[in-house]
Amino acid sequence: MNAAATGTPDPGLILRTPRGREFRFDPGALCLELLLTSDPGGLPWHYETLGEPADLERWAGESRLPDGLRLVVGAAELDRARELRGALWRMTMSRARGEDLAPGDLDVVNSAAARPPLVAAMSPGGGRTWAPGATGTALLSTVARDAVDLFTGPYAHRIRACEAHNCALHFVDTSRPGRRRWCAMGRCGNRNKVRAHRARLTDPATPEE
DSSP: OOEEOOOSSSSSEEEEOTTOOEEEEOOSSHHHHHGGGBOOSOOSSOOBOOSSHHHHHHHHHHSSSOSOOOEEOOHHHHHHHHHHHHHHHHHHHHHHTTOOOOHHHHHHHHHHHTSOOOOEEEOTTSOEEEOSOEEHHHHHHHHHHHHHHHHHSTTGGGEEEOSSTTOOOEEEOOSSSOOOOSSOIIIIIHHHHHHHHHHHHHOTTSOOO
16 A cells, blocks of 8 residues: 555545555544554554655655755665664554553653754745755654654544554544544445445444444
């Protein structure tokens, strides 16, 4: 499954299943977007998109970070990106289950967050851009700081896993009612509606979702 830039103002990334089916998924936070570069979370297939430094640079351009980031990533920074991603995966799954966060994972996030982050700047035309010299280390600091904000902020209790039995995507529910259940209505949400409709046809007493 690969993430691609959406090319639209709608939030989220376009994901593709191994069969090539596309759907939009917005995990709700930059740090959770990093999880979409691999599958340590138990999906029915395995994938890894951070094979070389250029892949992390590409992910940054496809993420919810503003456009215009000119990033240079080294091999050691790519290794640290995978380490941070692993810690974030475990933290996300633990929080979704209501479990305590592992101290070792917190150390990884805090260590990355302690480095200088990406620096925003203004262009001569008054637009938003990035200060030169952006590195993979600064990118990871920005991601880690986003994680600190998420896991300590008002939506920390809304970090959830998609309720579909065969989906391991996680998200933070930032909706006003706080009742989001699915990774995306265009994928698991619609499939659940179809199953519920078929069940009602078989048994009219089946309650609606």
